[in-house]
Amino acid sequence: MREAILDKGANMGENKGVLFLAEGRDGGLAKITYELTTAAHEIAGQLGGEVNAALFGTGLTRAVAELARLGVARVYVVDDPLFAYYHPEAYLAVATRLVRDICPSVVLMGHTDTGRELAPRLAFALDTGLCPNCVGIEVDAASDALRLTRPVFGGKADGLYSLSEDEPWIVTIAQKVFEPAVAHEGQAAEVVAFAHRVDAGSFRISVTERVEDSSEGIRLEDATVIVSGGRGIGSAEGFAELKELAAALGGCVGASRAPVDNGWVPANLQVGLTGTVVSPNVYLAVGISGAAQHIAGCSSSNTIIAINRDPEAPIFRRAHYGAVADWREVVPALTQKCRAMFG
Amino acid sequence: MLTIAVCVKQVTDPEAPLSLFAIAADGRHLVPPPGTPPVLSTFDENALEAALKIKDAVGSRVTVLSMGNKLAKPVLKKTLAAGADELILLEDEQFEDLDSNGTAMVLAATIDKLGGFDIVLCGRQAADTDAGQVGMGIAAKLGIPAVTLARKVEVTDTSVRVERILPYGHEVVEAAPPVLVTASNEIGELRFPPVKAVIAAQKVQPTVWGAADLGVDLARSTRANLVKFFVPARDILCEMIGGSPQEIANGITEVLKTRIV
Numbered sequence A: 001m002r003e004a005i006l007d008k009g010a011n012m013g014e015n016k017g018v019l020f021l022a023e024g025r026d027g028g029l030a031k032i033t034y035e036l037t038t039a040a041h042e043i044a045g046q047l048g049g050e051v052n053a054a055l056f057g058t059g060l061t062r063a064v065a066e067l068a069r070l071g072v073a074r075v076y077v078v079d080d081p082l083f084a085y086y087h088p089e090a091y092l093a094v095a096t097r098l099v100r101d102i103c104p105s106v107v108l109m110g111h112t113d114t115g116r117e118l119a120p121r122l123a124f125a126l127d128t129g130l131c132p133n134c135v136g137i138e139v140d141a142a143s144d145a146l147r148l149t150r151p152v153f154g155g156k157a158d159g160l161y162s163l164s165e166d167e168p169w170i171v172t173i174a175q176k177v178f179e180p181a182v183a184h185e186g187q188a189a190e191v192v193a194f195a196h197r198v199d200a201g202s203f204r205i206s207v208t209e210r211v212e213d214s215s216e217g218i219r220l221e222d223a224t225v226i227v228s229g230g231r232g233i234g235s236a237e238g239f240a241e242l243k244e245l246a247a248a249l250g251g252c253v254g255a256s257r258a259p260v261d262n263g264w265v266p267a268n269l270q271v272g273l274t275g276t277v278v279s280p281n282v283y284l285a286v287g288i289s290g291a292a293q294h295i296a297g298c299s300s301s302n303t304i305i306a307i308n309r310d311p312e313a314p315i316f317r318r319a320h321y322g323a324v325a326d327w328r329e330v331v332p333a334l335t336q337k338c339r340a341m342f343g
Numbered sequence B: 001m002l003t004i005a006v007c008v009k010q011v012t013d014p015e016a017p018l019s020l021f022a023i024a025a026d027g028r029h030l031v032p033p034p035g036t037p038p039v040l041s042t043f044d045e046n047a048l049e050a051a052l053k054i055k056d057a058v059g060s061r062v063t064v065l066s067m068g069n070k071l072a073k074p075v076l077k078k079t080l081a082a083g084a085d086e087l088i089l090l091e092d093e094q095f096e097d098l099d100s101n102g103t104a105m106v107l108a109a110t111i112d113k114l115g116g117f118d119i120v121l122c123g124r125q126a127a128d129t130d131a132g133q134v135g136m137g138i139a140a141k142l143g144i145p146a147v148t149l150a151r152k153v154e155v156t157d158t159s160v161r162v163e164r165i166l167p168y169g170h171e172v173v174e175a176a177p178p179v180l181v182t183a184s185n186e187i188g189e190l191r192f193p194p195v196k197a198v199i200a201a202q203k204v205q206p207t208v209w210g211a212a213d214l215g216v217d218l219a220r221s222t223r224a225n226l227v228k229f230f231v232p233a234r235d236i237l238c239e240m241i242g243g244s245p246q247e248i249a250n251g252i253t254e255v256l257k258t259r260i261v
């Protein structure tokens, strides 16, 4: 790796393409990184300019090697224990500096916990426009301006947006919308260790404690089968029944917001706009009405099966299979059947 | 005394089904069915609740700020009934359809005009636009630190202590005031006001300021332009599985069989 020697003046007026902020996970790359790569190439293909990636964290050797095989020109790396966890001031300082140095036309991030926190901060620091949670990005051929689509009103409608002229345009992309890019051997990007000069002593926000919930089994976003319950489940005991069904299917339990607000399940089980975005093979929605804010988190599931006693429930307009029934009668029979079938 | 500002947005009820709404001819507005009253954006209610919890614990003066055009005063007065001390409405034709940047400019100018606050609270994102930007914008414009996604906010002798939600846990974050905090629903629902307080609140005349009172120039404030809203075609043909509970269980198992490997 070489140290970055960057001269902002030399870049002025040039079209510097797209910079995306990659995310690592468990030593490798998070799924969203592959989706970002695809989105970045689509935009750069129309706007011109190169695709560069940035990755902040620590212990990144394997992640950087993988990122370098995704067909990007350069990978800017900050590999430092200071970046082990997302800290808004650390990430903002280095992101601002990097963007000012390499002057991309577009900065892409995933609409993830990191992206939705950092992107607005970066947009305000640079005083440019941001479109969050985009599900569609087009480049207007005549003006080279971006036309961005994103869900609004909790997913009930979409809004089409353009950003003011000042670059860079900052965009966070919704998870599981773009096809993940595939790494190729021999496509080695140039890896640049970015000298960040961030001083933790200057931070105004200090993180004094970090508590991880004892996580049982698979994470929601990785699950291939999710049995999700809503207000209709009625109690924590009801969720224990869903857990048995999930176990029989080798999956895990999710929830709409109502059970979280009622304290029947922990908050990290919430699927939706303000919870986890999931895309399992099978999403079984039990006693969930199908509010737009919930569907926003599960609509990319391969198969959605709904059990609801109300035939008018909106979930039946979003599910592939549905049954109008009281879950208390169906779930025990279903669990038994699945134990026999898949156990 | 500790001072807290809570920024509250009035929105169309996010829980009402879309089939009852129409998109206006200009494509830029959602028209609710007649008689649907606007509500306080849900996460902003959580932000107010966070402020009132601090008020209960250590005492503080809570000021509610709401920006818009043609605001529904009875709806916003709910904040006073719940326990806020003061309501300031920022109303101006220019404030209609401002983007996140413009909104943050108006709210930051108001906070400046009022001499600043120890804590500024906002919801994590508005229930209509879901953009999640205004809080961080206000902090950036005021030059104060911002902590997002709070599930608990406490005040100690020297700092504001926030429990911040992480995907699989939480972190404890501290910052010396002035600080901006955005609230998530885990903070708890806004308390139900006593009837007496509701009646008293309706009699209060809130302060109303416009762009000129604040001295904000919004001419070049727009960073994100809405072109239009539309309803994408998304309905899926749902195949219904009928019969007795056992037959339904059998039918669902048949579907699962082909999908679980």
Ligand SMILES: Cc1cc2nc3c(=O)[nH]c(=O)nc-3n(C[C@H](O)[C@H](O)[C@H](O)COP(=O)(O)OP(=O)(O)OC[C@H]3O[C@@H](n4cnc5c(N)ncnc54)[C@H](O)[C@@H]3O)c2cc1C
Residues within 6 Å of the ligand: A154, A229, A230, A231, A232, A233, A255, A256, A257, A258, A259, A270, A271, A272, A273, A274, A275, A286, A287, A288, A289, A290, A291, A292, A293, A294, A297, A307, A308, A309, A310, A313, A325, A326, A327, A328, B014, B015, B042, B126, B127
């Ligand atoms: C800004 C914002 C963000 C939000 N973010 C999220 C989010 O991330 N995730 C989320 O889920 N929600 C979110 N919500 C809340 C969302 O709008 C809905 O309120 C919520 O999803 C409703 O949950 P539900 O379907 O479980 O409850 P309800 O809408 O009350 O539906 C319960 C369903 O259970 C059925 N039922 C009842 N009893 C039975 C029975 N015995 N057998 C079978 N069916 C039964 C009923 O027919 C009904 O359809 C958000 C809201 C806002 C405003």
